[in-house]
Amino acid sequence: MASYKGHLTFSTALGAAYGGAGFLVLGHGWGAAALAGGLTAVGGLLPDLDSDSGVPVREMFGLAAAFAPFLLYRRLAADQRLSPEEIIVVLAALYLFIRYGLAALFKRLTVHRGMYHSIPAMLIAGLAVFLLYGSPSLKLRLYLAGGVMVGFLSHLVLDELYSVDFLGYTVRLNKYAGSALKFFSPSAGATLTTYVLLTLLGYLAYLDWQRNVTAP
Numbered sequence: 001m002a003s004y005k006g007h008l009t010f011s012t013a014l015g016a017a018y019g020g021a022g023f024l025v026l027g028h029g030w031g032a033a034a035l036a037g038g039l040t041a042v043g044g045l046l047p048d049l050d051s052d053s054g055v056p057v058r059e060m061f062g063l064a065a066a067f068a069p070f071l072l073y074r075r076l077a078a079d080q081r082l083s084p085e086e087i088i089v090v091l092a093a094l095y096l097f098i099r100y101g102l103a104a105l106f107k108r109l110t111v112h113r114g115m116y117h118s119i120p121a122m123l124i125a126g127l128a129v130f131l132l133y134g135s136p137s138l139k140l141r142l143y144l145a146g147g148v149m150v151g152f153l154s155h156l157v158l159d160e161l162y163s164v165d166f167l168g169y170t171v172r173l174n175k176y177a178g179s180a181l182k183f184f185s186p187s188a189g190a191t192l193t194t195y196v197l198l199t200l201l202g203y204l205a206y207l208d209w210q211r212n213v214t215a216p
Helices: 004-024 030-043 046-050 055-077 084-109 119-132 138-162 188-214
Strands: none
Touching: 004 030, 004 138, 030 055, 030 138, 046 055, 046 138, 055 084, 055 119, 119 138, 119 188, 138 188
């Protein structure tokens, strides 16, 4: 499989291209383009949150914990029911939950190259970004969600490419072949949980989309 540094290098280059395309072709501002590029780079690391290794996993959960409050801030700031101080408390609590609570939960419940290395997990990551970022512009939210999914997909594709040995006269597959670009896993419980979460987030995204479309 590709190394942590390999995934980071590739997803960062991909993020620069994705952000540049958003700025030059799609007409997004430099801030939105830079944010999308950053999400693409982080998305390229997300599948390895289920890894058993130490430092890279801590770094990835740190990045995920930092990005989530930034994405949620705009939605909370538009909510007149919360004071600025309460927003800060909510964002800090979200950071701590992801950085420590979710990290510990992942470690206990996931296995490397399980359902978190899959196409449904990529869709979950995209839906999470779409729901967290409360911009009235659906175009912008889709662009940001697309960024994290492009990065996520790049990780899965690289893992599959690294599972193929092209040396010699025959193509050989190692034990990880087919374990990244998948829709199901050997664990029925993990597969069911993933699809339940995907369905729930998809439904919430649909409701949010409808609210934005019908808003005056």
